[in-house]
Amino acid sequence: MTGALDGLLVADFSRVLAGPYATMLLADLGATVVKVERPGAGDDTRAWGPPFAADGQSTYFQSVNRNKRSIALDLRDEADLRVARALADRADVLVENHKPGSLARFALDYDAVRTANPSVVYCSISGFGSGRGADLPGYDLLVQAMGGLMSITGTTEPTKAGVAVVDVITGLQASVGILAALRHRDRTGVGQRIEVTLLAALQSALVNQASSVVGAGVVPGLLGNAHPSIAPYEVFATVDRPLVLAVGNDAQFSRLVAVLGDPALADDVRFATNAARVAHRAELVEALESLLASAGADVWQARITAAGVPCGPINDIAQGLELADRLGLHPVVEVDDARRAGPQPQVAHPVAYAQTPPTYRTAPPRVDEDRAEVLDLLGLGRP
Numbered sequence: 001m002t003g004a005l006d007g008l009l010v011a012d013f014s015r016v017l018a019g020p021y022a023t024m025l026l027a028d029l030g031a032t033v034v035k036v037e038r039p040g041a042g043d044d045t046r047a048w049g050p051p052f053a054a055d056g057q058s059t060y061f062q063s064v065n066r067n068k069r070s071i072a073l074d075l076r077d078e079a080d081l082r083v084a085r086a087l088a089d090r091a092d093v094l095v096e097n098h099k100p101g102s103l104a105r106f107a108l109d110y111d112a113v114r115t116a117n118p119s120v121v122y123c124s125i126s127g128f129g130s131g132r133g134a135d136l137p138g139y140d141l142l143v144q145a146m147g148g149l150m151s152i153t154g155t156t157e158p159t160k161a162g163v164a165v166v167d168v169i170t171g172l173q174a175s176v177g178i179l180a181a182l183r184h185r186d187r188t189g190v191g192q193r194i195e196v197t198l199l200a201a202l203q204s205a206l207v208n209q210a211s212s213v214v215g216a217g218v219v220p221g222l223l224g225n226a227h228p229s230i231a232p233y234e235v236f237a238t239v240d241r242p243l244v245l246a247v248g249n250d251a252q253f254s255r256l257v258a259v260l261g262d263p264a265l266a267d268d269v270r271f272a273t274n275a276a277r278v279a280h281r282a283e284l285v286e287a288l289e290s291l292l293a294s295a296g297a298d299v300w301q302a303r304i305t306a307a308g309v310p311c312g313p314i315n316d317i318a319q320g321l322e323l324a325d326r327l328g329l330h331p332v333v334e335v336d337d338a339r340r341a342g343p344q345p346q347v348a349h350p351v352a353y354a355q356t357p358p359t360y361r362t363a364p365p366r367v368d369e370d371r372a373e374v375l376d377l378l379g380l381g382r383p
Contacts, residue, residue, distance in 0.1 A: 003030020021171030027067035069370035
């Protein structure tokens with residue numbers, strides 16, 4: 001089988017997380033991705049550790065850079081800049097997350113690139129856009145704060161998510177935008193520039209929480225692990241460790257309280273409907289935790305799940321991967337690269353394809369490891 005994006009050349013001028021995540025997804029599907037890095041240091045994330053993998057590379061860098069070829073280019077050097085422009089001229093897709101407008105001095109901005117390559121799909125990623133927000137630095141933590149996510153995350157004070165979730169969402173949106181632009185190009189032969197901002201990606205991902213503001217004028221605040229519109233939908237104590245209950249309707253609630261041994265709670269006027277349960281959340285939590293205190297989380301999960309009510313314990317990441325493996329989802333793959341001493345474990349591509357599955361061809365590259373190959377690809381000969 002061949003990848004869905006075989007034959008597609010992607011010039012990856014991005015770094016850190018959002019852009020590299022988007023380009024890795026394209027690479028997994030068969031695209032040839034050439035990662036342009038700074039000579040010497042390379043991508044910033046190469047130095048982000050510990051932890052470091054067995055080969056000494058940062059596990060952060062490894063998480064978003066497999067299946068890529070690395071070439072180190074100093075855009076201030078005329079010879080290296082010619083290589084960069086040759087890559088841009090040949091690319092089907094160019095992805096960059098430099099400060100808005102900064103690539104113009106190297107004639108690598110969209111207007112310059114499309115002059116020689118009118119069919120290019122040029123994807124720019126920034127924190128706050130290329131207009132009035134151009135000078136604001138695009139860091140995930142800042143966008144979590146300034147975009148509102150931290151205001152609804154945490155219990156007693158605003159808290160960031162445990163992963164750079166805004167960068168990841170932005171990378172996903174970028175990959176969707178690139179594929180849509182490629183589809184348009186297939187029909188018309190015309191490329192285009194697409195812009196993705198961390199702020200817009202976050203606000204789209206806030207879904208019901210943002211909708212409550214724009215649709216009802218209700219500004220949500222901290223709810224900890226609770227849900228603003230559903231109850232019970234949060235974390236509950238048991239005799240040994242916490243358990244999540246995710247009750248989405250009244251029928252599930254009736255089955256839950258029956259399993260817990262107090263079916264009359266479903267008829268209590270305070271709890272008979274979801275709206276009532278949300279209004280009386282504190283009393284509901286107290287009632288449920290008094291019932292859950294008689295057994296441990298694993299016991300309750302078995303009983304409650306058997307009744308058709310969503311629930312589960314809070315796993316750490318290792319336990320989550322073990323769960324996925326037990327369910328046959330194959331969350332970890334081994335990237336067997338002849339250039340390495342042995343196969344490298346990686347978290348698998350998230351989508352299963354019946355006809356064009358993702359491939360794991362090469363481990364994350366070292367800085368400038370593929371210079372000769374990239375120069376050959378561009379018809380520039382060996383250095």
